[in-house]
Amino acid sequence: MxxxxxxxxxxxxxxxxxxxxxxxxxxxxxxxxxxxxxxxxxxxxxxxxxxxxxxxxxxxxxxxxxxxxxxxxxxxxxxxxxxxxxxxxxxxxxxxxxxxxxxxxxxxxxxxxxxxxxxxxxxxxxxxxxxxxxxxxxxxxxxxxxxxxxxxxxxxxxxxxxxxxxxxxxxxxxxxxxxxxxxxxxxxxxxxxxxxxxxxxxxxxxxxxxxxxxxxxxxxxxVVSQVPDSVLRQLPSLFDTPGAQLSLDPSFEPTNSPDWEEHRIVEPYATKDNTEKFKILQQLEGIGLVRPVGAEHMYFAAMESRSCELTALGKQYWRLADTGKI
Structure with a gap:
């Protein structure tokens, strides 16, 4: 440089x-x-x-x-x-x-x-x-x-x-x-x-x-970032405000599909849009920016129709993304 x-x-x-x-x-x-x-x-x-x-x-x-x-x-x-x-x-x-x-x-x-x-x-x-x-x-x-x-x-x-x-x-x-x-x-x-x-x-x-x-x-x-900057930039589109909770349901879980016959599946079945969002949410959970609410893991938060929210650190990166600093 x-x-x-x-x-x-x-x-x-x-x-x-x-x-x-x-x-x-x-x-x-x-x-x-x-x-x-x-x-x-x-x-x-x-x-x-x-x-x-x-x-x-x-x-x-x-x-x-x-x-x-x-x-x-x-x-x-x-x-x-x-x-x-x-x-x-x-x-x-x-x-x-x-x-x-x-x-x-x-x-x-x-x-x-x-x-x-x-x-x-x-x-x-x-x-x-x-x-x-x-x-x-x-x-x-x-x-x-x-x-x-x-x-x-x-x-x-x-x-x-x-x-x-x-x-x-x-x-x-x-x-x-x-x-x-x-x-x-x-x-x-x-x-x-x-x-x-x-x-x-x-x-x-x-x-x-x-x-x-x-x-x-x-x-x-x-050094190589834990997640791509493009993922962090999606935080404001996933959460309306830093304190907002994102409602989940079984349609977010990719294994909740008739294609996965060995798994128990329930309605609503997995959709492409929601499973792609869920993949991002799981990445963000892995680095401590998102956490499930009322469930031990993101899988159960989706299958039990609960929600997820930003951690304190996640709120900080939400603000950075929302103001164009990422």
């Missing part, structure tokens, strides 16, 4: 305290962001491994946030830390501490000054929750310019853990981008990614930090 670029950095080779999973993490993130679930292009990726100089790393970040793309995304996996005196956070290039230090405040300033419509920063490093925290940039409150989203692996006083040679945060991030955090239409948003990671990590684990100043969520990646 035009106007979507991502700088993906992973550093294992440090002058002291080498790491073992950050390059693999960067490779995985670059791979999943490069294409959508159907193989279509997504982000234009600049993948960098084992960057030695903090000045070179800063230059790359400036390049990432230069111009006016739709989305500029930075992902970093490597060592990070926090100054005991100032409490300011930093990431480290391959030179290590203190020579390789690059302040999170500097990166935040670069992102804030960017003309990119949307800016996303993903940090898998210790103390990364410092970025954008109250008091950042010497102020008294969080300073995130409009259109900026930050998702950090851990709180400002925590370490970013590795498990089986991979970053815990990035392993969940990749799973989320691969569809674990997708909505019904297949879009993976930063908020969805955070919710996915947050649920996977318990109260005793590192806690991810999510900060954002946006008026609408962007899609980081599109």
């Amino acid at each position: 035009q106007g979507r670029k991502a700088l993906v950095v992973g550093i294992d080779e440090y002058a002291s305290s080498p790491l073992y999973g950050c390059v693999a993490d960067a490779n995985a993130v670059a791979g999943v962001l490069a294409k959508n679930g159907d193989g279509s292009p997504n982000f234009s990726i600049h993948l960098e491994r084992n960057v030695e100089s903090p000045f070179e790393l800063k230059r790359m970040i400036e390049d990432c946030f230069s111009g006016d793309p739709e989305i500029a995304l930075l992902y970093f996996a490597g060592h990070g830390g926090r100054c005991d005196v100032t409490k300011n956070g930093f990431i480290l290039s391959g030179q290590g501490y203190p020579e390789g230090q690059l302040s999170l405040d500097e990166i935040l300033t670069i992102a804030n000054n960017s003309k990119a419509k949307n800016r996303v920063i993903l940090l898998d490093s210790c103390n990364s929750g410092c970025m954008g925290a109250p008091g950042a940039l010497g102020g008294t409150s969080s300073l995130l310019d409009e259109g900026l989203t930050i998702l950090s692996a851990c709180c400002s006083n925590e370490c970013a853990e590795e498990y089986n040679g991979r970053g815990t945060f990035t392993s969940l991030l990749v799973d989320a981008l691969n569809g674990g955090a997708a909505d019904v239409m297949g879009h993976v948003t930063p908020g969805g990614v955070y919710a996915f990671i947050d649920k996977a990590l318990g109260p005793w684990d590192q806690r991810p930090v999510f900060r954002t100043n946006v008026n609408s969520f962007i899609s980081l990646r599109k």
